[in-house]
Amino acid sequence: MKLQFVEMSGFRGFRKRVRFDFPEGFAVLSGRNGAGKSTVLDAVDYALTGSINKFSVREAKGGGLDDHIWWIGPERPESYFVSVGFINDHQETFVVTRTPAGVDVDASEIARRLSKNGHQADTSVETLLRTALIRDELIASLSLDLPEQTRFTLVRDAIGHLVGSDYSERTAAIVTAANSAKSRQEGRARELQTELGSLLGQLTEARSATERSVDISENLRFIESQNISLPMDMAERLVALRKIVADRKTAIAEVEHARLLSQQLLPELAYLNSPQAQTDLHAARDAAEKANREQADANEKLASAVRLDQAERESDEFAAHLSALVEHGSALGLQEGHCPLCDAARTSKEFADSLALARTRLASRGERLTALAAPLADARRAATAAAEGATAAQSHLKHLEERHAATERNRSTIASTYARLKFQASPDDPASAEKAQFAEQGTIVRLERALSMLESSSAVDRVKALESRIASLREQIERESARLANTERAAELARQIENAARTVANQILTEQFDTVMPLLKELYRRLRPHADWTEIESNFGGKVRGSLNFVVGDGYNPQFLFSSGQRRAAGLAFLLAVHLSRPWCRWRTLLLDDPVQHIDDYRALNLVEVLAAIRRTSRQVIVAVEDPALADLLCRRLRSSAGGTGRIFELHTSKTGAPEIINERDIYPMPNLVLRSA
């Protein structure tokens, strides 16, 4: 696969559409600074990667790289794009076009097309470009002046793809799974050990319980004597007996409570059942009846007094009216022999006597009212006193009756409690009840002890069960311990495999570099960076952090020993060796952007000879140089042949300021056997 063409419009300094068709052999781009030589190579970089790797700074004041990719001058271009074409030995082509909107082929497809089968997955277009395009800006910075780890990375990326799949994730997953299995197994072993500890504790308790065991049959007989029916199964029997004991304990507690209550009732019962209590009750009833009667009498007298008082008051009202009539009749006088009030025929005397009589009666009315007030007040006081006496008598009677009722209720409650609990005792006889209660408590103690004995007898079975379970558990622990040993071994082996994957990968990489080193040494010898140190050695590898150092003479570091030009020459040897050691790469084009800056004529000539040698490996070489003489030298030495001709593009800056091609010339093969004809 070789570069077939680069076409662009509106890209960097090229406003107009321009196309560079490259022959299979070589191409030389020649022109002064700013003539657009590097832009042609930038176009390849940008089309494939979407960036231009010579710019280490992407953001800056006044706009970043992305703001300067496309034409920013006056007059808008007809279009904005870069297009890069490739062609293989079978004349099959492959084109990548990138516009401001994006690229028409994604990076993985580009990497797939430009890599050999089996290496596409490991290849990035950035690595591809970094090892194919050698720029002036990168010669020093990406070679000798590179930090040793970065230099290592560059070599690893270039030659390391042949190592094959990276198993770091796979082996890490195995280590994780092994550690996880080990942790699980450790957890399981811990759980079993804890369970064993618990069982051993239970076994000790059970064994102690069996030692307390006495005659079981005696206890069973006692239980039977209590008319207690129990299941045959020992476990069920224990459960039932435990419930019976608990129930009877609850019942006897209730009996005790009732009994203590009956004890408290005893003095009250003694009084209530006595003749005095009956006498007191009858007396109270009599007193209540008498008080009621007295209250009725008092009330009757009061009513009578009230009536008298009422009648007098009504009479007093009549008298007031009569007084007014008398005064009116007196004022009118007899009217033609007739009373002016009732029109009865009266004589004057009769009329005057009647008036006098009326006035006399009216004069005595105040005295009668005063005489009636005192008996009424007395009657009222007597009625009140009688009512109070009746209330007090009723209250006393009610208290006595309530006392009888309360005592009867408590007695009834105690009796019903005894009956409900089938406790044979009288509420009136707390002493007998106490005796019966103590007897029942004695029975419960016997039952509880019998229960304990029976439980002890079950402890024998429990000991056997525990011993069996412990034996089984110990076997299980043995098996789990063996499994734990397996998981520990698996974890250790997984770690060894992970280390092996890392070590083997490093070993292979080191061996690959050792395989590449003769080529690096050859290129170093060809480029002759330094007159005295004509050989170079390397120190490659490192388990923790891979590094690559170069050494000349007796262990000297050329990075700090060589001049700028010499470092560049040595750096070129390194970069070219990396480029030539990419067996994964299908793309056989070497791109060089102004590789001879700071390099003297002699070493530039060495470089040209190296490029000529590289051309003999059927690689396409495309090189941009400023010096026209060097461009001519390249055209003569890069070996144009029938299988791979050359072409030179001479570029310059046009009147508009944009670069343009002013001359494009094919380089034809040279005549053969010139000297033979001498």
Added chain:
Amino acid sequence: MTDLRSSVQIVLQDAGYQTWLASIGGDTAIVFEDDAVMGFVCMFDEVASMLQRWRGMETALLAAHAPALHRGGEKAWNVYCVFLCSATLDEVSAREVRWIEEDLERTRKLAACGLGNREQVVNALLPLLPIQYQPVLDSEEFDLTHRLKRRIADIAPTAGDAALNEAVPATEVVRILGAQP
């Protein structure tokens, strides 16, 4: 001298050059040419002789082949004059020999001394030769999978295939590892 002359011709012919001998005065030179490059190889017994005579030899060779070079057109710019000596040189002479190479007048000069074997001859003629070392990196020995399987087989004999097979769950690999004898 004969050995060096043979060695040079063999190395050049292996690199695709045609070679033949030509007589210049009393000396014998090797003439070589391919599609792009041509030139002459002059051999000396003594370093001093080489340092003294190289320029004269260059002039004589160019003069003798002037018509042909004229016909060669652009190719005439690609003429090499190679001066070789089997004798070893001291530090001072080494610098003088290097100056011959750094003289860019007329032809491209290569100069070397102490040539006792083929490797030294190749080194001397390196600018004329194709790339000598082509690293072969895609052999089975550089296949990580292949080598790692062998290494894993040493660690856990029955896990070699399963450990690197993504289709086998990691837990199954752990089981196999745990079952190692």
